[in-house]
Amino acid sequence: MPRILLVEDNEMNRDMLSRRLIRKGFEVDMAVDGKAGVEKGRAGGYDLILMDMSLPEIDGWEATRQLRASPETKTVPIIALTAHAMAGDREKALEAGCNDYDTKPIELDRLLGKMNALLPPKPA
Amino acid sequence: MPKARRTAKPRARRSPRVSHLAHRQRALLRLSTGIAGAHDEAGIFDAVVNGLHDEALGYNFLALFLVDPTTRERVMQSFVGWSGDPRLRVAPNAGLSAQAIADGKLHYTPDVTRERNYVASLSSGSEVDVPLKVDGVTVGVLVVESSEPNAFNAEDFEILTAAMDQAGIALARVRLLSEERRRADEHAALFDSMTAMAGDLELSRVLQVVLDRAVALLSSTGGEVAIFDEASQDLVISASANIGKDSTGTRLRIGEGAMGHVARTLEPIIIPSYHEWLGQSPKYADWVVHSVMAAPLLIGKRLVGAIAMVHSDPERVYGAEDLRLLNLFSPQIAVAIENARLFTESQRQKQYFSELVGNSPVAIVTLDTNKTVRSCNPAFERLFGYRQEEAVGQVLDDLITTEATRHQAEEYTREALDRPIAGIGQRRRKDGTLVDVEVLGVPVIVDGEHVGPMALYHDITELLRARQDAEAANRAKSQFLANMSHELRTPLNAILGYAELVREEAEDRGLKEFTPDLTRIASAGRHLLTLINDVLDLSKIEAGKIELVAASFPVRRVVDEVTATVQPLVARKHNTLSVRCGDEIGAMHSDETRLRQVLFNLLSNASKFTERGTIGLEVTRAGEEMMFAVSDTGIGMTPGQQAKLFEAFVQADASITSKYGGTGLGLAISRRLCRLMGGDVTVDSALGRGTTFTVRLPITARAAGAD
Numbered sequence: 001m002p003r004i005l006l007v008e009d010n011e012m013n014r015d016m017l018s019r020r021l022i023r024k025g026f027e028v029d030m031a032v033d034g035k036a037g038v039e040k041g042r043a044g045g046y047d048l049i050l051m052d053m054s055l056p057e058i059d060g061w062e063a064t065r066q067l068r069a070s071p072e073t074k075t076v077p078i079i080a081l082t083a084h085a086m087a088g089d090r091e092k093a094l095e096a097g098c099n100d101y102d103t104k105p106i107e108l109d110r111l112l113g114k115m116n117a118l119l120p121p122k123p124a
Numbered sequence: 125m126p127k128a129r130r131t132a133k134p135r136a137r138r139s140p141r142v143s144h145l146a147h148r149q150r151a152l153l154r155l156s157t158g159i160a161g162a163h164d165e166a167g168i169f170d171a172v173v174n175g176l177h178d179e180a181l182g183y184n185f186l187a188l189f190l191v192d193p194t195t196r197e198r199v200m201q202s203f204v205g206w207s208g209d210p211r212l213r214v215a216p217n218a219g220l221s222a223q224a225i226a227d228g229k230l231h232y233t234p235d236v237t238r239e240r241n242y243v244a245s246l247s248s249g250s251e252v253d254v255p256l257k258v259d260g261v262t263v264g265v266l267v268v269e270s271s272e273p274n275a276f277n278a279e280d281f282e283i284l285t286a287a288m289d290q291a292g293i294a295l296a297r298v299r300l301l302s303e304e305r306r307r308a309d310e311h312a313a314l315f316d317s318m319t320a321m322a323g324d325l326e327l328s329r330v331l332q333v334v335l336d337r338a339v340a341l342l343s344s345t346g347g348e349v350a351i352f353d354e355a356s357q358d359l360v361i362s363a364s365a366n367i368g369k370d371s372t373g374t375r376l377r378i379g380e381g382a383m384g385h386v387a388r389t390l391e392p393i394i395i396p397s398y399h400e401w402l403g404q405s406p407k408y409a410d411w412v413v414h415s416v417m418a419a420p421l422l423i424g425k426r427l428v429g430a431i432a433m434v435h436s437d438p439e440r441v442y443g444a445e446d447l448r449l450l451n452l453f454s455p456q457i458a459v460a461i462e463n464a465r466l467f468t469e470s471q472r473q474k475q476y477f478s479e480l481v482g483n484s485p486v487a488i489v490t491l492d493t494n495k496t497v498r499s500c501n502p503a504f505e506r507l508f509g510y511r512q513e514e515a516v517g518q519v520l521d522d523l524i525t526t527e528a529t530r531h532q533a534e535e536y537t538r539e540a541l542d543r544p545i546a547g548i549g550q551r552r553r554k555d556g557t558l559v560d561v562e563v564l565g566v567p568v569i570v571d572g573e574h575v576g577p578m579a580l581y582h583d584i585t586e587l588l589r590a591r592q593d594a595e596a597a598n599r600a601k602s603q604f605l606a607n608m609s610h611e612l613r614t615p616l617n618a619i620l621g622y623a624e625l626v627r628e629e630a631e632d633r634g635l636k637e638f639t640p641d642l643t644r645i646a647s648a649g650r651h652l653l654t655l656i657n658d659v660l661d662l663s664k665i666e667a668g669k670i671e672l673v674a675a676s677f678p679v680r681r682v683v684d685e686v687t688a689t690v691q692p693l694v695a696r697k698h699n700t701l702s703v704r705c706g707d708e709i710g711a712m713h714s715d716e717t718r719l720r721q722v723l724f725n726l727l728s729n730a731s732k733f734t735e736r737g738t739i740g741l742e743v744t745r746a747g748e749e750m751m752f753a754v755s756d757t758g759i760g761m762t763p764g765q766q767a768k769l770f771e772a773f774v775q776a777d778a779s780i781t782s783k784y785g786g787t788g789l790g791l792a793i794s795r796r797l798c799r800l801m802g803g804d805v806t807v808d809s810a811l812g813r814g815t816t817f818t819v820r821l822p823i824t825a826r827a828a829g830a831d
Contacts, residue, residue: 010614016621023628054610105617105653108624 002047002119003027007037007063008081009055013104017050020108034058038066041073047119049073053082053093061096068097077118081106144180151180152283159290164302165190168294169202172266172287177204181283183268188256189214190264191225198225198265221265224253228262230281235273250275254284258296266291327351327464328372331363334460335431338453339365342446344433345413349421350376350383351429351461359383359430367411367434374407381405382418383430390427392419392451394442398434417442419450421458428461487581493574495519495537507561507583509554520579524551526558533563540565540577548584560585601663609660613653620649658789665796672715672800674825679709679743679750682720687741690727697735699756701727705743712750714825718797722805725790726754726817734758737814745823749803752819761809769807770795794819801825 004026008014018028029044031037035057041049049067053060060080067073080093080101093101100114155175162168169188176183185205189198192213198221200212216222223231231253249271256264266288270276331349339347346366350359359376376384385403386393395401395416398408413434421429431454435442481488487504489497497515505511508524515523525533529550539545545565550558562582568575627642664670683705694701712719723741730739737757744751761769770791791805798805803821 010618012618013614013621016618016625020621020625020628023625023632104613105620105649 001025001027003029003044004115005029005031005037005041005044005046005049007031007034007041007049007055007060008052009033010052013052017106024108024112034060034063037063038070041067041076042070043072045072046076048115049076049078050115051078051080051098053080061092064093064096064098079111079114079118147180151175151178152286154178155181155287156290159287159294162294162298164298165295166201168291168298172291173202173204176268176284176287185267185269187212187267188264189221189267190256191262198222201264220251221253221267224255224265225262228255228257230254230285232276232281234276236269237273248273252276252280252284254281254288256288256295257292258299263292263295327461327468328362330460330464331457332365334453334457335363335365338431338450338457339433341453342433342449345436347431347433348383349429349431349457350387352387352421352427359387362429367413371407376405376407379403381408382416383432386418386420387427387430390420390422390425392417392447392454394447396441412436414438415441417446417450419447419454421454421461423458423462428458428465431457487583488578489515489520489581490568490576490578491520491537492576493541495521495576497523498576504581507553507559507581508551514554524553526550526552536563536565537577537579540567540579541574542567551581559583560588605660605663609656612656616649616653616656620646620653623649655789658793661793662789662796665793665800670718670797670800672825673717674714675716676711676713677716678711680705680707682716682723683741683743686720686723686727690724690731693728693731694739697731699731699734699737699739702738702740703742705741709743709745709750712821712823712825714801714821714823718801719821722794722797722819723752723754725794726752726805726819729790730754730756730758730815730817733815746820748823749820750823752821753816754819755814755816757814760811760813760815761807762811766807766809770805 004021006014006018006021006028008017008030009032014030014032018030021028029040029046031040034055037049037051037055037060038058041063051060051064055063058066060082064078064080067076067078077099078097080096080098082093082101082103090101099118102111102114155171155178158171158175159168162171173186173188175181176186183204187203187206188201190201191197192199195213196216198214198216198219200206200210200214203210206212214221220231220233220236233251233253235248236251237248249269250273251270252268254266254268255262256266266284268276268280268284331351335347335349339345346364346368348361348365348367348371349363350361352358353360353375356375357378359378359380361371361374361376364371376387378384379388381404382393382395382398382401384405395403395418396414398404398411398413398416401416411434413436415435416432417434418430418432420427421431431450433442433446433450481501484501485503487501487507489500489504492498496517496519500510500512500515504515508515510523521530521533521537529552532547532549533551536545536547536549544567545563547563549561549563551561552558560583562584564580564582565577568578623642623645627639627646630636630638630642661670683703687701687703691701727739727741734756735758738755740753740755742753742755744753795805798819798821801821802825803819805817805819807815807817809815
């Protein structure tokens with residue numbers, strides 16, 4: 001069962017998305033800000049991290065850079081989630097070290113597609 | 125003659141031989157030529173005395189006297205055989221020659237010893253006194269003496285009288301010449317002083333001075349000068365001298381009176397008796413005047429005024445000589461009037477321009493070619509705090525620049541010597557504070573010569589502050605919209621997410637009856653999200669906040685992506701999508717994201733308003749433009765509907781929103797984005813016959829501002 005870390009400060013979005021992912025068969029841990037996200041990410045040994053970009057303490061881009069700088073999380077796939085469908089956001093996220101990027105509101109099928117592309121193939 | 129010592133020798137009586145006669149003839153000719161060739165009075169007198177002293181004539185004592193008009197004394201002018209005072213003065217009644225002065229006749233005294241009135245020291249001898257006359261008036265006398273009594277005969281009287289007649293004529297001539305020269309000199313002096321006066325005297329005072337001189341020099345009773353007033357076409361009397369009243373200010377029509385007459389004919393006139401003259405003006409009916417002379421005052425052939433001279437003496441009638449003198453005057457008076465007019469005009473012009481500069485709210489400074497200040501206006505003094513006296517003579521850029529702006533300022537000044545410049549910069553006031561200014565510089569060229577630039581400074585501090593305020597306000601608005609959009613979207617995300625979550629849960633638990641309602645919640649939420657995004661987009665475009673991100677991309681890729689995205693919408697109402705875009709269409713250099721947005725808008729619109737029809741997308745290339753035609757076979761539009769199509773928040777019909785959905789902003793956004801990319805979108809439609817939107821974009825997007 002893939003282990004996912006969801007870094008999201010908004011309580012409702014965190015609750016809603018985690019529950020939908022759990023329903024789809026993921027094991028979901030949560031962090032409420034960038035700092036906690038980096039700490040949990042380094043310690044947890046996750047298969048994939050979903051990173052909101054607008055976070056308190058340190059933002060998603062900085063958190064991503066810090067995770068990429070740690071040997072434990074250097075290769076863990078990270079998907080950026082952003083509310084701003086702005087030109088440049090995608091490039092900015094990829095530059096910080098994210099593997100992919102998706103915009104809110106979350107369309108679950110689309111997000112799952114991106115997640116599955118980054119996760120190791122499921123054991124048969 | 126008192127104190128005179130005779131040196132004259134007795135005249136030798138010669139036999140009238142032929143050779144002797146020829147000698148005399150030649151001597152007399154030399155005498156005449158000498159007198160005629162003399163240029164002044166002294167020359168004439170010397171010619172007379174030296175000519176008669178000729179050996180062939182044999183006169184050895186000669187003295188020529190002129191009568192002093194004041195003292196009546198005879199004053200010696202030229203002499204031969206006299207060793208006494210060369211400017212000998214003889215009292216009015218003393219001496220033999222007094223008689224010739226008194227009666228104007230030749231007097232011969234054969235034996236001077238018999239004459240009681242003889243004043244010389246000569247013990248014996250004879251004397252001839254010949255009067256010198258000019259225009260019939262005796263002005264002097266020639267004294268010829270001999271130590272022998274009875275030394276002169278009729279032949280001598282003839283020679284001496286002829287010599288004195290010639291001298292009289294010559295004297296009259298040189299006196300006339302010198303009088304004219306004197307007058308000419310006076311005129312020259314007069315008009316020199318007038319030219320000087322023109323600067324600070326009003327014309328009427330100048331004319332009065334000139335008129336008074338003219339009246340005096342022409343020995344007239346009085347006179348008038350009138351100026352021709354172009355505006356009213358009247359003569360206005362501007363100076364009057366001794367005509368019994370002050371007539372200045374009186375207006376004469378052209379043709380009225382003597383001056384009116386000459387103003388019409390442009391020829392001078394002499395009127396022997398004014399009151400018998402048919403052209404007399406009633407304005408002069410009570411005038412005690414007889415002879416009148418008038419002349420037009422002309423500059424070339426243009427009338428500038430008229431002058432009149434009058435005599436109240438019935439005996440005196442003006443003649444050709446008077447007219448000649450008046451004609452010497454009139455051109456100079458005309459020039460004086462013209463000069464005064466030009467001066468007044470130039471003063472007015474100067475005043476007009478100095479008023480303009482003085483009252484200008486813009487700071488104006490003029491420089492010489494060395495870039496030093498020649499003058500500045502009050503606005504300059506107010507703006508920079510330097511008084512004109514402080515600024516003049518200083519190098520402008522030393523006064524009002526700072527370290528940082530000096531280079532730019534000097535560049536401007538240097539350029540403005542030759543051509544107009546304009547710019548914005550910061551300058552320093554006297555108190556050291558800085559001021560933002562708009563600078564305009566122009567070269568000033570007088571008679572083809574660059575005399576140095578003129579610079580204008582406009583204080584734009586307020587303008588810059590207003591612009592900064594406006595920019596700050598705009599940034600605040602954009603920030604607000606971005607925040608607002610984020611704040612709205614966050615709860616909306618939750619709504620949409622939970623609706624999905626509940627629908628999935630309900631379906632899992634077999635509660636299918638909730639599905640339609642939960643789907644509607646999600647659908648309405650998505651519509652709200654689109655609205656928010658569109659309003660944000662439009663606000664950003666209108667605030668000029670959207671910038672093109674131009675890059676090269678293959679057109680075919682955009683078309684493929686858009687058609688793939690829009691395919692579900694097309695299929696929803698059982699439409700078919702027909703795309704015509706060959707691989708050969710090539711690439712564009714523009715904003716790919718915005719193009720995609722525009723095409724998606726148009727295609728989703730077409731899908732919305734068409735049922736069981738065909739949606740077409742055709743891409744063609746026309747020169748430097750790429751054309752995207754999005755057509756449908758839908759409901760179409762009336763011309764009235766088409767007209768409002770691209771306005772924000774307008775759909776063809778309010779009912780459409782409820783039936784077809786949408787924000788009504790898609791086309792407004794599309795048009796603005798197209799224009800931002802340097803192109804446009806147009807519509808062609810007919811009710812019931814479908815619609816075609818055509819997007820035309822430059823293949824290479826120009827840098828374009830916001831709509």
